[in-house]
Structures are given as structure tokens and as C-alpha cells.
Amino acid sequence: MGIRLRCQKGIPPSLRGRAWQYLSGSKVKLEQNIGKFDELDLLPGDPKWLDVIERDLHRQFPFHEMFVSRGGHG
Known part of the structure; x- marks a missing residue:
């Protein structure tokens, strides 16, 4: 079984x-x-990209413990 097929079947978390x-x-x-x-x-991040990432985190990981609180561990 090839890598592609294994990936399509799912990679364990x-x-x-x-x-x-x-x-x-x-x-x-x-x-x-x-x-x-x-x-x-x-290095400090580019503010433009930091803003995009910050907005996207809540949509992608609404309940992830690392991103629950603003300025938290994540």
C-alpha cells in the first residue's frame, strides 16, 4: 500500500x-x-499576517485549549 493511499485512509492524530x-x-x-x-x-511577525492568523484561529480551532484565550499559550 502506497503513501498516498495510506494518507487518504487517514493518519492517526x-x-x-x-x-x-x-x-x-x-x-x-x-x-x-x-x-x-x-x-x-x-523575530516579530508582520502585523498584516498576524492579524489574518489571529482571525482565522477562532474559526479553525474554536475549542482548542491552546487558542481559547487571546494571548494564551497558542
Whole structure:
């Protein structure tokens, strides 16, 4: 059974994060650019995109514990 068919059948929630990293190629990029993620994570975000993300979080994750309160953990 191929990867595509397995993905269509559903990836268990416990494996989705890891599967996404491998299937998208982000794991390789992360390994090729050690420290870059942390460097970028410390930079302030573009206000235009922060506003778009903030509005979308409530629609996409209305009950997710990380995004329930504004300025919360998520």
C-alpha cells in the first residue's frame, strides 16, 4: 500500500505531526538549517499576517485549549 493511499485512509492524530514533517520535506529543511527556526521565531511577525492568523484561529480551532484565550499559550 502506497503513501498516498495510506494518507487518504487517514493518519492517526498521534502521528500527524511527524508524518507532515516527512511528507512536506520540512524535516530535511530543518536539519539543513540548524538554528534558523529559533532565529526566525525570535523575530516579530508582520502585523498584516498576524492579524489574518489571529482571525482565522477562532474559526479553525474554536475549542482548542491552546487558542481559547487571546494571548494564551497558542
